[in-house]
Amino acid sequence: MVLPLLQDPPQFSRPSPPIQTLPYKPPKNPLNQQSFQENFRIICNFLLSLTRSGSLLKGQALHSHIVKSGIQIIPLVSHHLINLYSKLQRPFDSQFVFEEAPFKSSTTWSSMISTFAQNDLPILALSYFRAMLYNGFAPDEHILPSAVKACAIMSRHDVGMSMHCLAVKNAMNLDVYVGSSLVDMYAKCAELGYARKLFDEMPERNIVSWSGMIYGYAQMGEDNEALGLFKRALEGGLSLNDFTFSSVIRVCGNSTLLELGRQMHSLCVKMNCDSSSFVGSSLISLYSKCGVVENACQVFNEVVDKNLGMWNSMLIACAQHGHTKKVFELFGRMKSCGMKPNFITILCVLYACSHAGLVKEGNYYFGLMKEYGIEPGDQHYASMVDLLGRAGKLGEATKLIKEMPIQPTESVWGALLTGCRLHGNTELAAYAADRILELGSVSSGFNVLLSNAYAAVGRYEEAAKARKMLRDRGVKKETGLSWVEEGNRVHTFAAGERQHFKSKEIYEKLGELENEMELAGYVMDTSQVLRAVGNEEKSEAIRYHSERLAIAFALITFPPERPIRIMKNLRVCSDCHTAIKFMSKCTGRLIIVRDNKRFHHFSGGECSCGDYW
DNA sequence: CTAGGGTTAG
Structure with missing residues (x-):
């Protein structure tokens, strides 16, 4: 069967970064092929413990020791080495091990494909999957979930569906791992119908299958369905975990259901899921969206192991509630905790500056992006233009747009338009409106803005046109x-x-x-x-x-x-x-x-x- | 001995 993959047959010529050479201490008993064969179980267990403890240096040392001894690596050992590098987020080191391995078992292939899937390299994962088939290995129920995951990362439900076919052909579609990964893939690709059909047909379902389905509904804003499924899972006595809660709490947050959210929080505590920073992030967002910023802070303080999502959600919470000083303080604390901001972090800080009219600070944080190696996106520019525009610095805002290295989007010009409206600059507003029209399609939220801008400078024909666009699209004014x-x-x-x-x-x-x-x-x-x-x-x-x-x-x-x-x-x-x-x-x-x-x-x-x- | 879920912005 031919899989509609995105790449030609795999090429194994991708340069692998060399393994770092470490100060090599010859062991007292030199490793030879025979002792290696005899002791491979010990070596495997050792590698496993290194993987668990995340000891990169020791793992590399053992690896280079094996390489230098000129021993032929057996599949089991290469499998463990591949896994070690995968967990340490060094997929190309894994690839190096794989390519050098003289014998490859289906386990070796499996760990390689999952390494690529886990490290966000879906195309490589699928190329290797196909290469595996070419090499005469049948796909089994361990490998398929990784291949499906790769499809999910790419949002390609068509490719995922061919995996589904493969599963049916090989009688693996009833396997709970394969099924769950397919449900998750369809849900992520917004194909809820397929996801639900498969979910309903699965002979065996576990918490992963349920969580995937709940996540899908939550993602699509089908709150009632998500909550209903959650209730069924709860009543079914499944052992809910932090994955489940992070999705369902998000639903409560989106619908500002504070009391239900509080009950979910209680359940988390009861089921020992409240220490997860994923759950913590959704809880912070929930409390913040419902206006109880004190509880958001409480959650933030209680979760010990804070990941980036936790910090970001706390920053957003403070920004939304006007605690601008606290935003800056948190940003500083992040740095001292060794947490590296990402593009969302910067957006949060800019958002805070914009709502407090702090131009100087905004410029500072915008400049900081370079230092952290974050490429400013259109949203960052929109945020900056919003900040400058609101503060009345329309000239600076226009200058920033002119100097943008990327194409200004509707939201960037829209921010300028808002600033113009606030400060009564009708000429510039009309100019910004022209630029938005030039982009081709106007999203419904902007039509009124455009129409008002044209009306203000006396260009009534265009004003009417902008309004007509709205009517043609059947968009009614949202009721307050x-x-x-x-x-x-x-x-x-x-x-x-x-x-x-x-x-x-x-x-x-x-x-x-x-x-x-x-x-x-x-x-x-x-x-x-x-x-x-x-x-x-x-x-x-x-x-x-x-x-x-x-x-x-x-x-x-x-x-x-x-x-x-x-x-x-x-x-x-x-x-x-x-x-x-x-x-x-x-x-x-x-x-x-x-x-x-x-x-x-x-x-x-x-x-x-x-x-x- | 191997595999499948998540958070945070607008």
Whole structure:
């Protein structure tokens, strides 16, 4: 059978980096072929222990010792050497061992293919897989999962499917390892239908199969399916592990289900999964997204073995909640812990700078990327342009875009456009809009921005065109919604609605509160209401914005000391922002509002964003 | 003696 691989028949001429020569101490009893044959089990066990402890130097020493003794390596030993280098993330050293091995068993092939798959070299993994077939080795249930994994890395479900065929032909599709790897591959390639079909047909399923399926649903935003499967796995008495929890906690975070998330956290503790930094990262993100940054910090402090994901999620949490100083402090601590930032780390820091208007710091961290060998991507540029644009430095922002070594994307020009709108530079806004149009396709979020930009400079025809694009695509303006979790459910509100069973009390409470606020000095600002309506209507529209309804609901239902956490899908309008400040002052409550970009902590008449948002 | 899952941004 011919596999649709991405490369021609494998070439073994890829240069292997030489094994580092170490100070070679001849052993007291020189190793010869006979003693090697007799003692290979001891050697294997020794290699295994070196692999477990990650001792690169000792492993290399033994390797070069064997090489220098001129002994023919037997497959089992080469297999262990390949594994040693694989675990130490030196796949080309593994390849060297493989190529030098005079005898290759299917185990040797297997470890080589899995080495490439584990070290993110999917094309090499598949080339070797094919070479193995050419060399007359039948694929077995140990090798196939690695080959499938390589397909998953490349997001090639077509290639993966040919592996699936191979499994069926060779009667391996019922094997739980093969099945799980295929489920995972289909899930990663967004082919949930295939994944689920296979999953349902598997005669034997273990936690890996379940986790893969749950991960797939979580990835596609099918939260209910993911949670349902998790529940079934839990009820089925499977021993859930940190892999499962990291996916399912992510689901809670994405839907801001704080109470359910807390229950998941408890389960993690119960099942001893709470020390994993993968679970920790999802927990931090969950608590942060739900507005409980204190709990996020707690998780961060409790997990001892912090990986990069942990640091990044903590940085994001602090940035989202406006703890800018803490972001810089954490970044410094990362360095002293020997943790190397990646592109996400930098994005987090830039995000923090942008939300606090810290241009100098932003420039510093942007420059730092070079030092860490991180190539600035379009998102980094977009972030910088956003920072400069918001701070009113439109000239510098434009200069940065002009000097970009890569093609500026829609998000880069969009950031400039936002800055122009904030600072009333209509000319530059129209220029940026032209550049976005030049890129060809405009994503739906940008049409309104473009239309407004053209209208502002009097180019009405283009403004209308931009709006028409939106209509043609059938995109409706997103309805502003606010929601709040109470008891076992989420209460959602739209502006001016009266569907909620406590509507009467909510509107009464708002009226009452408004009087108190006015006494404290609140004056309604209707200038931001765009629709051409009378003043009376304007104040009606603003008075019952969804976040106000949600807050009023919380005020009449929550116990007095409980912080009020509101989620909103759109930006908070400036009048509501002012109003909520007064609300926090008049009621003495802590009110936390998450809009589509960030968090606002209102307390005692002040907001954590410092009115820069 | 060998094999299959994950986190973090927007």
